[in-house]
Amino acid sequence: MPLPSMKRNIEPWQDPTAEPYIQIESISKKYAFVEAVRNVSLSIYKGELFSLLGGSGCGKSSLLRVLAGFEKPTSGRIIIDSIDITNLPPYERPVNMMFQSYALFPHMTVYQNIAFGLKQESLLKNVIHDRVMESLDLIQLSSYAERMPNELSGGQKQRVALARSLVKRPKLLLLDEPMTALDKRLREQTQFELVNIQERVGITFILVTHDQEEAMTMSTRMAIMEEGRIRQIGAPHDIYEFPNSRFVAEFIGSMNIFDGVVVEDEYDHVLIDSPEANCLIYATHVGATPVGSNVSVAIRPEKVMMSQTPPAGSRNCTKGIVREIAYLGDISIYYVELSSGIRVQSSLPNLLRLSERNVTWDDEVYLFWRAENGILLTA
C-alpha cells in the first residue's frame, strides 16, 4: 500500500479549519421495543482511529451496523467525503467492515477471500492478483495464500479479515470488537500492529469495543456511549483526565468519588465541604458552581498519595485505616477506609519489595492529593 505522503495532522479536531471526513448527523435507530441509538452526532476526520466505547447494549454495535448499511437509521444522515450515503445499500458504500467473528468464507482460500471484494468491482485478473498479494504482504501472510480459513490460527484469521476489508481501499473501515477472539498476549501485540497498519494505509477506522484498555491504546479519539447516547468525545488522555460526568469518570479506569456541597466559590478555586471525605476539598473551577450546590469530586487512585505522618496543610487531606492491599506486581492498591465508612483507593508503585514496605493492614494513614488533580463533577 502506498504511504500517505502528507504529514499526518496529529489532532485535526483541534484545528478549526479542518473539514470532517465523516459526518454522522443526529442518527437514531429504533427497534420494535428499544431505541438502540439516540440522536448521535459525530464528526470524524481523515486518518483517525476513532473508538466507540461502552458496555454491552449501549448501542455501539447498532451504530456500526447503521454505518455499514445493514440497518436503516430511523432518522439522521451519514455523510462520507461530502457524499450522503444514508440510503445506499451496503454493497454500494465506500465502507468496509471487519466482523467480530471475522466471517471468512469457509469454502474459499485466503487468496479467494481477499480477492472476493475486488472481483465484485470486475477488475482485471492481474490487477486483482497484484492487490491481493500486496495486502497479503501487508499482513505478512504471503505464504498462506492457498490455506483454507479453518487451517489458520485465531490471530492469522484476524489479519486475513483485516486484509480482506482493507484491500478494497474503503474510505472508512469499521471494526467490530476486533480483538475479542484473541488471547490477552496476542491482543496487546495485535493492537500496535493494527495501529501501524492503519497509519501505513491511511484509512479512517472506527472501532467498536467494550475494552477500555484497547480503546485507550489504539484510538486517536474515543466516544463513550451509554444507552444509545454519546456521553463524552475526546482523546483518551482527555477523557481519562477530564471526565465530564460521574458516569464517564466511573466507567474509565477506577475513581474515588466524594460527594459534597460548595462552601466557597472564588474566581480561581472552589472549596467543597465533603462529609464523606471528612475534610474540605480545594478544587479548580469548572463552569458554574454556586455556593450551596451539590457537586462531586473525583480523584484517580494513582493521584492519591499516602503517608503515615500528617502532610503540611490541612486541605485535601484526610485519614483512614488500611483495610485491604491488592498486590498487582508493578503497583499495589491500598483500600483505605475513612471514618465516614467509604473506601478510598490509592495505588502506589512498588518501589520497594513487599517485605520492606512500612504500611500494612490496619495502619492509620493520611491520604492527600494536589488540588489540580481533583476533578469537579456537576453531573
Add this chain to the structure above:
Amino acid sequence: MFKGMKHIKLYIFRKIASRVKQKSRLQFVIINLPFAWCLLFFLLPTLLVLKISLAKCCMGLPPFSSLIQQTDLYFYNCCIYIGNYFALLTDSFYFSVVASSVFIAGCSTVICLVIGYAMAYEISRAPKRLHIILILLVVLPFATSFLVRVYSWMSLLNTHGIINALLQKMHIIKLPLHLLDNNYAVCLGIVYCYLPFMVLPIYAALEKIDTSYIEASFDLGASKWNSFWWITFPLSMPGVLAGCSLVFVPALGEFVIPELLGGSRTMTVGQTIWCEFFNNRDWPLACAIAVFMMFSFIFYVFLSKFIKNSSSATHVDRF
C-alpha cells in the same frame, strides 16, 4: 523406588484397560445388533437375488434352475448362467429402459432442486417463529398414503379429470388434453412426492449458514445475486447433494408413479423388473436387472467419493 513407580504405572494401565474393555463390550453390542439385522434381512436376501440372477429361467417351481445340480450320486455341478447379464448388455431394450429411467429421474431431480431450493430458501429467511409451521406444511402430505396421493393425481390429470374439465369450462380448450400416460405426468408425480426430501436437507443447510457471511459479502460489494451465487449456494452444497441423492436414487427405482401416471408408454427400471417378474415369470432376468442397478449405484457412490476426496486434497476451485 523406580521399580515401585513401574508397578503403579502398570496398575493404572490395567485399570484403564479394563474400563476400556467394558466400554468396548457395550459398543460391540450396540454396533453389532443392527449390523446383524442388516446381515440377516438385507445382505442375505441380496445374496439370494444375486444367486437367482445367475440361474436360467425355466418352467417349474421355483421358476429357475438351481445353482448346484446333482449329475451323479457323488457328483455336484455348480452351474452359473450368465445369459441374463448378456441379454441386459446386448438387448437395446434394456439400455433404453435404463436411459429413460435415468432421464426421468434426472429431470425430476433438477425440477425438485429448483422448486425445493426456492422453498427452503424462503423458509429459512422467514421469521423464526414461522419456520416450524412452514416445515410442518412441507411434510404434511406424508400424513396421507403415498398411493392415495398418486391416485389423486390420476383423477386430476385424467381426460375427464378436474383440470381438463376446468379448462373446457373456461373455453380455453375444446378437446381434452392428454395429460396422463406420458413422461411429463411421471415427472410431475415424482416431483410432487419427493419434494420434501429436497426441501428438508437444503433448509437444514441454509439454516446453518451464519448471516455474517452474507453480510460480509454485501459489505465487500457483492450484489444480492452475486452474494447468493458465490456464498449462500456453495455453503448450502451439502444440503443440495443430500437432497439430490434422496430424490434421484428412489426416483430411479420408482415403480408406483410410472405405473399409475405413465401408462404403457413409459418403461422404467422398476416397471421392467415387475414385468419380468410377474408377467414373464423370468425371475433370473428380473434379479439380474436389480443386481445391475445396485452395482451401478455402488460404483456411482465410490466414484463420487473418489472425486470428492481428490478435490478436497488439492483445493481445486469448484465454484
